[in-house]
Amino acid sequence: MQVEKVINHITNWLKEYATNANIEGFVVGVSGGIDSAVTSSLCANTGLKTLCVEMPIHQAQSQVNRAQEHIAQLKERFPNVSDISVDLTPVFEEMKSAVPAVEPSAQLDLSLANTRARLRMTTLYYFAGLHKYLVAGTGNKVEDFGVGFFTKYGDGGVDLSPIADLLKSEVYAIGKALKVPNSIQIAAPTDGLFGDSRSDEDQIGASYDELEWAMKMQDNGQKIDDFTGREQEVFRIYTRLNTVNQHKMNPIPVCKIPVNLL
Missing domain, CATH: 3.40.50.620 (HUPs)
Known part of the structure; x- marks a missing residue:
């Protein structure tokens, strides 16, 4: 950089x-x-x-x-x-x-x-x-x-x-x-x-260096079974949090009303 x-x-x-x-x-x-x-x-x-x-x-x-x-x-x-x-x-x-x-x-x-x-x-x-x-x-x-x-x-x-x-x-x-x-x-x-x-790190279970690594691996299309040991554990932590916290990262869902109901 x-x-x-x-x-x-x-x-x-x-x-x-x-x-x-x-x-x-x-x-x-x-x-x-x-x-x-x-x-x-x-x-x-x-x-x-x-x-x-x-x-x-x-x-x-x-x-x-x-x-x-x-x-x-x-x-x-x-x-x-x-x-x-x-x-x-x-x-x-x-x-x-x-x-x-x-x-x-x-x-x-x-x-x-x-x-x-x-x-x-x-x-x-x-x-x-x-x-x-x-x-x-x-x-x-x-x-x-x-x-x-x-x-x-x-x-x-x-x-x-x-x-x-x-x-x-x-x-x-x-x-x-x-x-x-x-x-x-x-x-x-x-x-x-x-x-x-x-x-x-206490809360997340992984350091920021480890999370950066996992983020890059996911961006590269890697899967959980591609890793073993600590790497697999970190990747699992990252992907779990990335999934459950999508509600924070995505726009608020809006209920769209069908035109025929208006």
């Missing part, structure tokens, strides 16, 4: 899209991870106003520290960058108390994790509407089009996706070129939605 040319291409794409839409800038949720760090850096690189929003919900201090380090560095380098922190923990807890209590379960944990992501999406759109900004998505290609590792109408609810055609390894390469803090570059990827230390 020609890193500098890709950076310039995305930067120009962002700027052209915003200009044509008569929009004044971007709002990005910054989590302390590589994807949001790269996305916010690319938005800042356009010269347009870029608002970085921290939205902790029972967040690990290490994630908060990385997000703040990145934002501070961006503000030093780009005068068009501003930031705000919105503690959504009380909002999250209030919602939990407002809905009927249910027995603890893995399904409850997942539902609450997705609720966190959707509260953040709502917050980003509040600021986008307030300032006439676009919400810039932070999903990469493996997450958005491979395994569907995002929350529908949560981190998947965005106006445009600048890094969604980049594999995770390519996001890291761009992050290095954009001088993303080393603490973010070496941190284990995590969505931070469960209030514990679990990483993306």
Whole structure:
């Protein structure tokens, strides 16, 4: 990948899209991870106003520290960058108390994790509407089009996706070129939605390098029986998630009414 040319291409794409839409800038949720760090850096690189929003919900201090380090560095380098922190923990807890209590379960944990992501999406759109900004998505290609590792109408609810055609390894390469803090570059990827230390790999069962490999194998027409051992296990994980999460990756089904019924 020609890193500098890709950076310039995305930067120009962002700027052209915003200009044509008569929009004044971007709002990005910054989590302390590589994807949001790269996305916010690319938005800042356009010269347009870029608002970085921290939205902790029972967040690990290490994630908060990385997000703040990145934002501070961006503000030093780009005068068009501003930031705000919105503690959504009380909002999250209030919602939990407002809905009927249910027995603890893995399904409850997942539902609450997705609720966190959707509260953040709502917050980003509040600021986008307030300032006439676009919400810039932070999903990469493996997450958005491979395994569907995002929350529908949560981190998947965005106006445009600048890094969604980049594999995770390519996001890291761009992050290095954009001088993303080393603490973010070496941190284990995590969505931070469960209030514990679990990483993306813990949740998925495979690393991003393995998922990239499986994505390429599927694109090449390979089948599960073409592999053995760990490769077969990873390919099975990838194809299962790619199948069950199609509802996230495909357009919302619309019930078409036959002409003779109208």
